[in-house]
Amino acid sequence: MRILFAEDNPDTVDDVVRELTSLDHEVRVLYGTEGEEVVRRVVSEFRPTGAILDFQMHINGDHYYRWLKAINPAMPIVFYSHYDKESEPRASMLKSGAIAKHIFKKTVAGLDVARMLEALQRQLGEPT
DSSP states (O other), X not given: OEEEEEOOOHHHHHHHHHHHHHTTXXXXXXXXXXXXXXXXXXXXXXXXXXXXEOSSSSSOHHHXXXXXXXXXXXXOEEEXXXXXXXXXXXXXXXXXXXXXXGEXXXXXXXXXXXXXXXXXXXXXXXXX
16 A cells, blocks of 8 residues: 555654555655645655544644545545544544544554554455
8 A cells, every 4th residue: 555644753653654664555754744735746646545644733634634535535544643532632533524443542553553554455445
């Protein structure tokens, strides 16, 4: 898969990118400061097959979710956040269109990546 990963924490970026690339996935990182025009350009150039979004960034992940779905309504997207159960952030993720089972709590990158990939593949209709 070609995965667009929006995350502002450098340690999390390193851990998740390392896990994804070790499984032969291509990754492009957005750091939570890019606006809609940049997101559109990156999607046009990279052509991701799925996205993993943090929620709490300079520009929150719910904005990225809406922009990505406007570009490609069929794009599989999961949220990866420390705020998976907190009412206000969770409500914002769900309001943007996310499905509850596609919101993952950050724990251990190696375990988290496997679960997120499975969710992305299911959304694509690929065997897991």
